[in-house]
Amino acid sequence: MKLVHALVLASLTVSGSAFALGDPAAGERKAATCVSCHGSASFSGMFPLVQLAGRDADKLATKTNKYRSGKLFSPLMNMSVMALSDQDVEDIAAYYQKLGKPFLAMPGIRGDEDITAAK
Ligand code: HEC
Numbered sequence: 001m002k003l004v005h006a007l008v009l010a011s012l013t014v015s016g017s018a019f020a021l022g023d024p025a026a027g028e029r030k031a032a033t034c035v036s037c038h039g040s041a042s043f044s045g046m047f048p049l050v051q052l053a054g055r056d057a058d059k060l061a062t063k064t065n066k067y068r069s070g071k072l073f074s075p076l077m078n079m080s081v082m083a084l085s086d087q088d089v090e091d092i093a094a095y096y097q098k099l100g101k102p103f104l105a106m107p108g109i110r111g112d113e114d115i116t117a118a119k
Helices: 004-020 026-028 032-038 057-069 075-081 086-098 112-117
Strands: none
Touching: 004 112, 026 086, 032 075, 057 075
């Protein structure tokens, strides 16, 4: 019985590891600027097609870092993420993943597959 319990705990720990890098509570504070454009749990943002809530944290972080490094060009985004640290990016990504779903579901909204497709 004890062994089963330990195994269940172990598998929970492993499956929860996507959250381990970023701290969603810190991310909520750090996302204050992102929210105006990308939304939150209670707001769609000015660009509702790129609401980030519910998106995969690893993919969000990867794409955010491409804007940080200038690999992806988008003046609004390059300026918005320029000053972030690696930890800030992980925290913000964890926050958005934890929101679970966009505030305003709508046709044409970007999903994780768009992030994966981006070079
Ligand atoms: C002034 C508005 C604005 C702010 C502030 C902003 N963004 Fe963006 N962001 C955009 C726009 C517009 C796009 C779409 C850019 C494109 O496709 O060229 C985008 C795209 C993204 C994407 C890619 C989404 C996808 O599905 O392709 C990520 C990730 C992202 N932003 C993260 C952030 C984070 C993290 C912050 C806060 C630190 C932030 N953004 C702040 C406007 C903004």
